[in-house]
Amino acid sequence: MTAAYWLTQLLNALQYSMLLFVLSVGLTVVFGLMNFVNLAHGTFYALGAFIGWSLLRATGSFWLALVGAPLLVAAIAAVLYGAMIARMQRAGHLAQVLATLGLVFMGVEVMRIIWGDFALDFAAPPLLQGHVQLFGLVYPAYRLFVIALGLLAMVALWLLLERTALGAMVRAAVDHADMAAALGVRVDRLFFGMFCFGCALAALAGVVAAPIFSVYPGMGIEILIPTLIVVVVGGLGSLKGAVAGSLLVGFVDTFGQVLLPQLAGIVVYALLALTLLLRPQGLFPARA
Template identity: 45%
Template sequence: MNTLAFLLTQIVNALSQSALLFFLGVGLTLIFGLMRIVNFAHGALYMLGAFVGYSLTKWSGNYWVALAVAPVVVGLFGAAFEFAILRRLYRRDAHAFLMVTFGLALVVGEAVRLTWGPDALQVPAPDLLAGVMFILDEPFPLYRLFLVATGVIVAVAIWQFLERARLGLLIRATSQNADMASALGVDVKRVRSAVFGIGCGLAALGGVLAAPLVTASNGMAATVIIDAFVIVIIGGMGSFLGSLIGALLVGFVQVFGNYYLPDLALAFMYLVMLAILMVRPGGLLGKEA
């Protein structure tokens, strides 16, 4: 493989990895931006999305059904959890949210183990994306190109949703001043439920998309939750654009680090985070404390 072909394939690999990380990071940052909740269950919901996607694929025989339905199922579960549990805690100390969402992560993890068993489950990629294409005469999986395209489409869709949709405007208004938004007639409780559900659904979308690459396994939650928090810290808590930039940085560091210095790849990710925090303590696009 020549140098240019290698660089191009590695760059596309990094972009596909960044797309998966973006779904995690943007869901987490949407929840924090509005609700100031650090959702420790985010990785578990990512894992739940992968397993629900597995069952839907097996039941329907169609991966596209799983891709469309699993995020909705997990999103509705998240909205129901916010309505039943989190809504009672808004006037309490922030530590209450940490404990409750950590408890949710444990419950979801045990429920997944009891329902689907301890073994990793393979989710086949759709036939349409099972082949390869050639980049400078080098084969490259079509599925990874699909991940890149999906990441771009979802990023643009979320941006347009936040900028132009009525619910997006309500989310932005509520995140800036919930009391004023409530005084103007906005149902803040309903907006919070919607945002928590959307954030959980985005995590599940990442899980469904990752399953054909890494299989659906009980270890998925622990693997990705650290990456999700690193992305949000790098980009700035509550910043949509920051989560996108953070996902790109982490994705490229992981891919190139794992190739050149696999033993130090994780350390490089933390070094990037520390370097950014030394210059911008609130993250790249976050508000300074």
């Protein structure tokens, strides 16, 4: 166990955390803003990966896929919002959970119909295919790119939410939707925009994850669980919670597998149980 080994693990944990962050932030903002629970969030992640795969095959450009897939998924989310989500908003959490669970079941089948049952390979762009020498250790360039992208998203979202007029509106609507509406904020438009934005972020995560995990219909279902753990641990509805939750889950999961291989994958559930018992609202809930 050399220093390089631990550094590699550290970077792996960081890379997983960043992926979880980009996924969970959409889920948590939509909940904080609209009080809406979207179990189909993972489905948008998978959809992003598949659409990205098709774009990559059609155009040969990873970067086009990286930008195009989130946009297309946002368009799909917009249609879904009009058809279903908008009228589920006041239906209560249970109805939302069940209806979006229905979407999960349907989404998997739609992807099977369009793209088939088998895992699809997704090549990283040529620019990022090699390895990088870093403090005497060799690390895949693509994974460094994922870390950089996640950090970028973190900073951008923080600036967006804390430093812009739009962010002020979002924060106002999270705390007091009625008051914000009375002050002239078009809350319904804000909801619509944030829902599509959240889904686009999930799709972005899907494209980014594709070269690492490959692309298959069940990928959305698989990623949903760690994403939910992030949200529960971090606290629903806050950016801070998404950051803290994804770092905790990413590091606990990665180092749990390294240090306690016989309990592989279980350690993160202990983290979940502990949080639920000690801080049932999560570490940084949006509303105290």
